[in-house]
Amino acid sequence: MAIAPDQVTRSSSSGDGVREEDYLWTLNFGPQHPATHTTLRLVLKLDGERVVDAMPEMGYLHSGFEKIGEHLTFNQYVTVTDRMNYISPMANNVAWHHAVETLLGIDLTPRCKVIRTIVAELARVSDHLLSNGAVGLDTGAFTFFLYGFYQREVIYDIFETLCGARFTNSYTRVGGVSHDFTPLVIEKIRTFLRTFPKTLDDMERLLTRNRIFVDRTKGVGVLTREEAINGGATGPVARASGVTRDLRKDEPYLAYADYDFQVCCAAAGDCYSRYLVRMQEMRESIRILNQAIENIPSGEVNVGIEGRLALPSKQQVYSTIEGTISHFELSMSNRGFEVPREESYAAIEAPNGELGFYVVGDGSEVAYRARCRPPSVLHFSLFPQLIRGHTLSDVVAVLGSLNIIAAELDR
Amino acid sequence: MAEAHSKDTVDSRADDAIESLAARFPGLESSTYRGQVRVVIGAGVALEFFTHLKQLGFNQLIDVTCVDYLEYRGATRRYGLVYLLTATGTGRRLTVRLFVDDPEPAVPSISGLWRSANWLEREVWDMFGIRFIGHPDLRRLLMPEEFLAHPLRKDYPLQGRGERHNFPVLTREDG
Numbered sequence: 001m002a003i004a005p006d007q008v009t010r011s012s013s014s015g016d017g018v019r020e021e022d023y024l025w026t027l028n029f030g031p032q033h034p035a036t037h038t039t040l041r042l043v044l045k046l047d048g049e050r051v052v053d054a055m056p057e058m059g060y061l062h063s064g065f066e067k068i069g070e071h072l073t074f075n076q077y078v079t080v081t082d083r084m085n086y087i088s089p090m091a092n093n094v095a096w097h098h099a100v101e102t103l104l105g106i107d108l109t110p111r112c113k114v115i116r117t118i119v120a121e122l123a124r125v126s127d128h129l130l131s132n133g134a135v136g137l138d139t140g141a142f143t144f145f146l147y148g149f150y151q152r153e154v155i156y157d158i159f160e161t162l163c164g165a166r167f168t169n170s171y172t173r174v175g176g177v178s179h180d181f182t183p184l185v186i187e188k189i190r191t192f193l194r195t196f197p198k199t200l201d202d203m204e205r206l207l208t209r210n211r212i213f214v215d216r217t218k219g220v221g222v223l224t225r226e227e228a229i230n231g232g233a234t235g236p237v238a239r240a241s242g243v244t245r246d247l248r249k250d251e252p253y254l255a256y257a258d259y260d261f262q263v264c265c266a267a268a269g270d271c272y273s274r275y276l277v278r279m280q281e282m283r284e285s286i287r288i289l290n291q292a293i294e295n296i297p298s299g300e301v302n303v304g305i306e307g308r309l310a311l312p313s314k315q316q317v318y319s320t321i322e323g324t325i326s327h328f329e330l331s332m333s334n335r336g337f338e339v340p341r342e343e344s345y346a347a348i349e350a351p352n353g354e355l356g357f358y359v360v361g362d363g364s365e366v367a368y369r370a371r372c373r374p375p376s377v378l379h380f381s382l383f384p385q386l387i388r389g390h391t392l393s394d395v396v397a398v399l400g401s402l403n404i405i406a407a408e409l410d411r
Numbered sequence: 412m413a414e415a416h417s418k419d420t421v422d423s424r425a426d427d428a429i430e431s432l433a434a435r436f437p438g439l440e441s442s443t444y445r446g447q448v449r450v451v452i453g454a455g456v457a458l459e460f461f462t463h464l465k466q467l468g469f470n471q472l473i474d475v476t477c478v479d480y481l482e483y484r485g486a487t488r489r490y491g492l493v494y495l496l497t498a499t500g501t502g503r504r505l506t507v508r509l510f511v512d513d514p515e516p517a518v519p520s521i522s523g524l525w526r527s528a529n530w531l532e533r534e535v536w537d538m539f540g541i542r543f544i545g546h547p548d549l550r551r552l553l554m555p556e557e558f559l560a561h562p563l564r565k566d567y568p569l570q571g572r573g574e575r576h577n578f579p580v581l582t583r584e585d586g
Contacts, residue, residue, distance in 0.1 A: 059553040066538075067562060071569055102445055229471050229499055232527025243499060250502040343478070344445050345495055345506065358493060360478055368483060373474040373495070381530040410553055 023047055027392070031060045035138055035396040038406030040380070042395065049391045054384045058377075058409050065411040069370025073336075074100045074174050077370065082168035084372065085408040087130050088123035089169050090159065091350045097172040098253060099357035100367075102346035104339060106175050106309060110297040113255040115181055118189065118292050119162070119171060120254070120348070121285045125196075126155040127351030128236075128278040128285075131403035135275055136207055138396035139216040144206045151192075151199055158188045174337070175309035176302030189293050193286060200282060208279065217271035221386040221398035224269055232378035235353025237402060240277045241269035247349035259291045271401040309337050336365045343369075352376060352403055376402075376409040428467045428503065435463060449506040457509060458519045461494075465524055469496040469505060472521070475531035477539045481565035490516050490541060511541060520546035538563035 030041040041057040065084065069077050074097075081092040094116050101108065108116075133148035156166040163171050163179045171178055207213050223233065228241040238245060246263040248256040264280040266273035302310035305326045316323030329335040339361040347356025353375025362368040379402045386398050429448060433439050440451040452460050473495040480486035488510035496505045511518055520543035522528040532543045533552040540561035543549055551558065558574060560567055 059551075059555070062553040064562065067567075067569060105445065227526075230526050232472055232525070232531075234473075245499050245502070341484075342444050344447055345474075345493075347473075354473065356474070356495075358474070358476055358495070360483075362483055369478045371474070371476045371478075371493070373476075377530055377534070378527050381527070 024052060029395065031057075036399065036406075037134060038404070038409075040404060040406050040409065042383070042399075044387075044392070044395065046392060049393075051387050051390055051392060051395065054387050054395075056380055056383050058380065058406070060410065061406045062410040066370055066372060069367055069372075071366065073365040074367065075365075077367070078172055079168065079170045081372075082170055083407055084374065084411060085127070085350065085352060085355070085376075085405045086167065087403075087405055088127035088351045089167065090119045090123035090171055091127070091348070092355065093169060093172040094120045094123075094254075095346075095348045095350055095355045096357055097174060098348055099344070099346040099359050100174055103342060103344045103359045103361050104174070104309075104337070106303060106307070108175065108254075109300055109303060110255075111180075111299050111301045112176050112303075114292050114296050115177060115301060116172065117255045117259075118181075118289060118296075119159075119169075121288050121292070122155050122158065122189070124351040125282050125285050126152045127403075128282050131351075131400065132203075132275055132278050134403075135217070135271065135397060135400035136213070138400045139213055141207055141210065141213060144203055147199055147203050147206070151196055154192050154196075158185065158192060161185050161188055173302070173310055175307060180301045181296065186293060186296070189289065193289055193293065197283075197286060200279070200286075204279060208276070214272060216394075217275060217397055217401070218268075220271045220390055220394045221401060222268070222270045223382060223386055227382070227385065228269065231382045233353070233382060234375050234378075235349065235351070236264075236274055236277045236281060237353060237375075237379050237382075239264060240266045240273035242267045247347060247354060251347075253346075253348060255292065256288075259288045261285075261288050271397050274401040339363055339365060345373075347373065350375065352405070352408070353379070372411055374408045374411060376404045376406075380404050380409055428464075428469075428498075428505070431467060432460075432463065436460060447504065447506055449508055451508045451510070454509060454511060454518045458521065460507070461521045461524055464496060464505070464507075468498040468500055469503070471497045471499050472525035472527045472531070473497050473504075475521075475528055475535055477535045477541060477563075479539060479563065479565045489513055490539060492518060492535070492541070494521075515542070516540070517542040517544055519544050520549075522546055537561065540564065 025046040027044040027046055029044055030036040031039040039060040041060065043055040044051050045053040065080050068080055078093050078096055081096040082089040084092050129148035129152050133145040136144035159169055160166045162185045163169055223241045225242040228238045228243050242265060244263060244265050249263050261284045264277050264284060266277050305312050305316060305322045308326055311330055312323040312326050317327045341361060341363050343360040345356055345358045347354045355375060356373040358371035359367050360369040383398065387395060429441060436456060442449050476493045478491045478493065480489055480491055490511045492509040494507040496507065509518055518541060520532055522532060530552060532546055533550060535541055536543060536549050537551040537553050538561055560572065
C-alpha cells in the first residue's frame with residue numbers, strides 16, 4: 001500500500017515509513033468500569049501510555065426524565081429530580097421547586113427560605129465530600145475517601161431525621177417543604193457543624209500537601225478561563241479556572257443574600273485547583289450553615305391557605321373551613337393551583353454547577369415542558385481537551401475532578 | 412410562549428444591550444417575564460445575531476433547548492428553540508427564542524461561536540429532530556444511533572413505540 005508522505009510519522013524512530021496510526025491503540029473505557037463510578041463510556045486513543053484523543057459517549061443511563069416531567073405534576077416530579085444527581089438530591093429538589101415557584105411567582109415564607117438554604121448547603125457538603133473523596137480514591141487515597149464517606153453518613157442521618165428518607169429525599173413542595181425542622185434536626189445539624197470542621201482539617205492534612213496526590217493532580221487536566229466560559233462550565237469547575245461566578249452571590253436566591261460567605265476561586269484550572277476549590281467551599285458552606293442554623297425565623301414554613309399552594313396542616317384541615325376547602329381542592333386533579341401560560345428559567349448554584357430548569361406552563365399543574373439544564377453534560381464535553389497529552393492513569397483523576405454523575409448527565 | 416404572552420416593545424426597562432440589538436435588528440420582538448428578558452429572532456439572522464450578542468459580552472451559552480408546541484393551545488409555530496445566554500462579566504442573562512416549523516425543521520448551528528453549543532445542539536437534534544446546519548458532528552447524543560424517532564416531540568408516546576424490544580441483541584461472538 002502506498003503511503004502518502006504526510007502520513008509518515010515524524011517521531012518514528014525506525015524511519016521506514018511506518019504509519020503513525022500503527023502505534024495508536026484504541027482503548028474502550030466503560031460504560032461499566034469501577035473508575036467511571038457511573039455508566040459513561042470513553043474511547044481513548046493511546047500512544048503508549050499517553051492519551052492522544054478521547055471520544056466521550058453518553059446515554060447509557062438515559063431514562064427520559066424530561067419526558068416524564070411532561071406527565072407528572074409539579075409536586076410529583078420532585079421524586080424524579082432526586083434521581084438526577086443522586087449525590088446531592090436535596091439540591092435538585094430545591095432547584096426544581098425554585099424553578100416552578102419562579103414560574104408561578106410564589107414568594108416563600110422566611111422560614112422556608114432558610115430551611116431550604118440549610119438543606120441545600122448540607123447537600124453541597126455531602127456532594128463535595130464524595131467528589132473529592134472519589135478523586136482521592138482514584139489516585140490511591142482510600143483513607144481520605146472513607147473519612148469523607150463517614151461524614152456523608154452523618155448528613156444522611158440528618159436528612160433521615162428530617163424527612164424519613166436518607167437518599168431520595170423528595171423534600172420540597174410547591175410553596176414549602178414536606179417536613180418542618182424539629183428541635184432534634186436542629187440539634188443534629190449543630191452537632192455536625194461542631195464535629196465536621198475537625199474531620200475536614202484531618203482530610204486536608206491527609207491530602208492537600210500529600211506528595212503523591214499533588215503530583216498526580218497538579219498541572220493535569222488544565223482548563224483555561226476562556227475555555228471554561230466558552231465551553232459552558234459552571235460551578236467549582238469554572239471557579240477553579242478563575243471564573244468568579246457563583247449564583248449564590250450573583251443572583252441571590254433563597255436566603256443567601258443574608259449570609260456572609262466568600263466565593264472560592266482558583267486560577268490554575270487543573271485537577272488540584274478543582275480539589276482545592278471544593279475543599280474551601282465546604283468551609284464556606286459551614287460558615288453559611290452556622291449563620292443560618294442559629295437564625296431560623298419562626299412562623300409557618302409553608303405558604304398560607306390563602307395562597308392555595310401547599311397542603312394545609314391537619315390542625316387547619318380539621319378545625320377551619322378554609323383549611324378543609326383548601327385541602328379538598330388541592331387533592332382534586334381539576335382544581336389545584338393556578339399556573340400561568342408562560343415559561344421561565346431559574347437556576348441555583350448546585351454543588352456541581354448551574355442546575356436550572358426551563359419550565360413551560362400551559363395552565364395545568366403538569367409542566368408542558370420541564371427542561372433540566374444539567375451541569376455535567378457540558379463538563380463531560382470538555383473532557384477530551386482536558387485529557388489530551390496526559391497519561392492513561394490521569395483519566396480517572398480528570399474524570400473524578402469534573403464530578404460527572406451519569407444519572408444527571410443522561411437524565 | 413408563542414402567542415400567549417404579552418409583547419411589549421423594547422422599553423426603558425431593557426438594558427443597553429437590548430437597545431443596541433433593537434437598533435441593529437429592527438422589528439425585534441422582546442418581552443419580559445419575572446424579570447427575564449426574551450427576544451424572538453428569525454432563523455435567517457440567527458448567526459449574525461448571535462455573533463453580535465457575543466461581541467456585546469454574552470460570552471457564555473448556558474443552554475440550548477427546544478419546546479414542541481404541537482399541543483399548546485393557541486400556538487402558531489411548532490418548535491420554539493430556547494437559547495440561554497449569560498454575560499459572565501456583568502451577570503446579565505438573555506433568553507433568545509427562535510421558531511421553526513415542520514417539515515424538515517432546521518436552524519443554523521452556533522457551535523462555531525460557543526463550544527458548549529456542540530453537545531447541546533446534538534441533544535436537541537436527538538430529542539426533537541431539528542437539524543443544525545453547519546454543525547460539525549450532528550450525531551445523536553442520548554439515544555442509540557439506530558433509533559429513528561425523536562422522543563421529546565409531543566406526538567411521541569410516553570411509553571415509546573416498542574423500539575426497545577426490537578433492538579438487535581449482541582452475543583459474545585458478535586462483539
